[in-house]
Amino acid sequence: GAGVSQTPSNKVTEKGKYVELRCDPISGHTALYWYRQSLGQGPEFLIYFQGTGAADDSGLPNDRFFAVRPEGSVSTLKIQRTERGDSAVYLCASSSQGLQETQYFGPGTRLLVL
Amino acid sequence: SQKIEQNSEALNIQEGKTATLTCNYTNYSPAYLQWYRQDPGRGPVFLLLIRENEKEKRKERLKVTFDTTLKQSLFHITASQPADSATYLCALPSSGSARQLTFGSGTQLTVLP
Numbered sequence: 001g002a003g004v005s006q007t008p009s010n011k012v013t014e015k016g017k018y019v020e021l022r023c024d025p026i027s028g029h030t031a032l033y034w035y036r037q038s039l040g041q042g043p044e045f046l047i048y049f050q051g052t053g054a055a056d057d058s059g060l061p062n063d064r065f066f067a068v069r070p071e072g073s074v075s076t077l078k079i080q081r082t083e084r085g086d087s088a089v090y091l092c093a094s095s096s097q098g099l100q101e102t103q104y105f106g107p108g109t110r111l112l113v114l
Numbered sequence: 115s116q117k118i119e120q121n122s123e124a125l126n127i128q129e130g131k132t133a134t135l136t137c138n139y140t141n142y143s144p145a146y147l148q149w150y151r152q153d154p155g156r157g158p159v160f161l162l163l164i165r166e167n168e169k170e171k172r173k174e175r176l177k178v179t180f181d182t183t184l185k186q187s188l189f190h191i192t193a194s195q196p197a198d199s200a201t202y203l204c205a206l207p208s209s210g211s212a213r214q215l216t217f218g219s220g221t222q223l224t225v226l227p
Contacts, residue, residue, distance in 0.1 A: 041220075042118075042203050048213050102148075103160065104160065
């Protein structure tokens with residue numbers, strides 16, 4: 001594909017609800033990352049996949065957050081029992097095997113928890 | 115864990131001048147450092163990567179320096195244009211993981227015509 005795509009672009013939900021955010025990485029990219037960005041801050045690392053497995057999930061804030069990448073391509077970030085503090089832009093990035101340090105970001109999903 | 119400080123939240127300069135942005139980090143010295151550009155409502159876009167054994171890197175009107183003694187990187191945009199107005203983020207690989215990036219909070223640059 002042309003770049004990393006994320007859906008939905010905006011999501012409004014109520015406190016306590018469950019949400020799923022989707023990321024479609026650049027075709028062929030083996031590594032996939034999720035970050036969260038609050039207003040006026042830089043992106044904050046959540047989780048990194050190499051292929052289908054989560055290689056590093058140390059950034060997930062608590063067990064309400066979970067992410068999967070079952071076929072090594074598309075990834076879904078899942079948030080259970082959403083809280084108002086979860087409101088942020090959730091960014092996905094991918095990188096290739098050959099140029100691992102360079103991460104290509106999607107446009108993000110803006111999540112608002114009311 | 116790595117901590118990053120970027121100079122002033124906002125920087126205004128006149129078109130044609132050189133913009134200089136600063137990134138300071140604490141703790142360990144990373145193997146490389148990156149600069150990204152972010153426009154409102156968009157994801158960050160990779161600009162440049164400089165490795166610890168490189169003092170300087172250039173790409174068109176962009177120049178990055180990396181001083182591992184001072185634990186500092188400088189990012190320069192020469193002959194700045196209004197289209198350069200954006201937030202610029204510094205990023206380093208986090209301690210213990212070469213793949214996880216730690217970002218600074220960014221510097222918002224405005225180039226005035």
